[in-house]
C-alpha cells in the first residue's frame with residue numbers, strides 16, 4: 001500500500017469532532033486524563049496506542065458511553081457531553097464498536113434496515129442510505145439474504161461498517177476492525193475507509209495495525225495511559241518512525 005499525498009485538497013479548518021482535555025472515568029478509575037484531538041471532513045485520523053492505553057474509552061467518551069467529568073466533546077461545535085449515544089449519533093455519526101456484534105439470525109439486509117431505523121432516518125431516506133452502504137461494499141450484494149453472523153470475519157466487518165455508514169453520513173468512529181483478519185482483507189477494509197474519507201466523511205480510526213493506519217491516515221494521535229503523548233501530520237510521522245518504538249512497543 002502506498003502513502004498517497006493529498007496536496008491541494010486540504011480539508012476546511014472547521015472540525016466535525018473536537019475533543020478538548022477530556023477526562024473520563026469508569027466509576028472511580030480516572031482513565032482518560034486529558035485527551036484532545038480533532039477530525040475534519042475528508043480527514044482520516046488514526047488513534048494508536050498499546051493495549052489498555054485508552055483508545056476504546058476515547059471513542060466511548062464521544063458516544064456518551066463512559067462518564068466524562070471534565071473537558072469537552074464537540075460535534076459541529078456543540079458540546080455533546082451528557083447526551084445519550086442515540087442523540088450523539090444524530091449528528092451523523094456512525095460507530096463501529098470493537099466487538100462487531102452480529103445478531104444471530106439477522107440477514108445482511110435486516111442489519112441494514114435496522115441500522116436505518118436506529119439512525120432515525122425518515123422513511124424516504126432509509127432505502128437510499130442502505131443503497132449507499134452497498135455501493136461502498138458491493139461484495140455484500142450477493143449475501144443480502146444470508147445470516148450475517150454466518151459470514152466470514154471480513155464480510156462481517158463489512159456489514160458492521162456498512163451499518164455504521166447508514167447513520168454515519170458525516171463521521172465514522174471505527175474501533176479495531178481488522179483484528180483477526182487476513183492481511184489482504186484488512187488492507188481492503190483500510191482502503192475502503194480511505195475512500196470513504198476521500199469522499200468527504202471524517203474517519204476516526206483506532207487500529208492495532210499501526211503501520212497500516214499510518215499509511216492511511218492524514219493525522220495521527222498516540223495515546224498512552226489515558227494521555228495523548230504524540231501527534232502530528234501522518235506524512236511527517238511516516239518519515240521518522242522512532243516514536244513508534246517509544247510509544248507502541250510493549
Ligand SMILES: Nc1ncnc2c1ncn2[C@@H]1O[C@H](COP(=O)(O)OP(=O)(O)OP(=O)(O)O)[C@@H](O)[C@H]1O
Pocket residue numbers: 026029031049050051052053054055056057058
Ligand atoms: N468497563 C471498565 N471498567 C473499568 N475499567 C475499564 C473498563 N474498560 C476499560 N477499563 C480500563 O481502562 C483503561 C483503558 O481501556 P481501553 O479499553 O480504553 O483501552 P484500549 O486502548 O482500547 O485497549 P485495547 O487495545 O486492548 O482495546 C484500561 O486500563 C482498562 O483496564
Ligand SMILES: [Mg+2]
Pocket residue numbers: 055056057098176
Ligand atoms: Mg480497545
